Amino acid sequence: MTPVILTDLDDTLFQTLPKCPPGMDGLRQMSSLLDGSPSGFATPMQQHFLRWLETGTVIPVTARGRDVLARVDIGQAPAICSNGGCILGDDGALDREWHDRLETEARRGAPVEAVYHALTDALCTDRFRHWAVEENGLTLYIVVKSNAHDAGELAVLEQELAPQVPTGWRCHRNGNNLAYLPPWLSKRHAARYLIDHIRTARPDQPIIGIGDSVSDVGFMDLCDFAAVPTGTQLWSHIALGNGWID
Incomplete structure (x- = not known):
């Protein structure tokens, strides 16, 4: 029985061109922007890895919205x-x-739209851009990015906004991405729902989780096996202070 692979996409299976090794040949375009211009590329190694994964069932687990996922060259169902x-x-x-x-759970807490305005209305538009992610009429979470692609600037902003974040909300910062999620939203909750369905139909099917970010641990923890690309945020946390790495 081939495995099911729950995998993050960006910085796991591909990345933007500046994050690829300089001058590398054989890159494959994996995603595009709304105007059609290229945005993500897989190295030859990542291409081989994906082809190996595709011998099983690959399920993207991503922060990308449905419309943004549609611009990625990978199977998208489920x-x-x-x-x-x-x-x-x-x-x-x-x-x-x-x-x-999710609609039912969202009605029990602070409206995401209200939190969005509380966190972002006073932000300088020259320094930051921001939006609330919505799917099927339900507002889900908040994204803030630095216009200067300054991760340090986002780290400072995270501390400044902390007193305004409602209890139970999660803040996730990775590179030039600062996201605020309500308590009822996470990759973990959705993955558990999907995994329960898989286990009911095929109890012994191996399930593998792959991700690059500390936030990916939530869904990877539910899988039978986990894989992490080295050189990523999550691997840095794993390797920090490990006496077996010299």
Whole structure:
């Protein structure tokens, strides 16, 4: 029985051109921007890795929204999009049961739109851009980026905004990305839902989780095996202070 692979995409299976080794030949375009220009590339090693993974069932688990995932050159059914805010079934259709569940949970807490305005209305538009991610009429989470691509600037902003973040909300910062998620939204919640369905149908099917970020641990922890690209945020946390690395 071949495995199911739940995998993050950006900085795991491909990355932007500046993050690729300089002058590397054989890059494969993996994603594009809304205007059609290239945005993500896989190295030859990553291409071989993906082809190996595709001998099983690859399920993207990504912060990308459904429309942004559609611009990635990878199988997208099933898939977990928008940090768990949208699940696509084997046929690519929206999982209405999951969507209805999130709508119900969202009504119990602080409205994401209200938190979005509280956190971002006073931000300098010359320094930061920001938006609230929405799927199928449900506002899910908040994204803030530095216009100067300054990760240090985002780190300072995270500390400044901390007193305004509601109890139970999660903040995730990685590179030029600062995200705020309500308690009912995470890759882990969505992955558990999907894994429960897999286990019911095929109890012994191996499930592998792959990710690059500390936030990916949430869904990787539910899998039977986990893989982490070296040189990433998550691997840095794993390797920090490890006496077996010289």
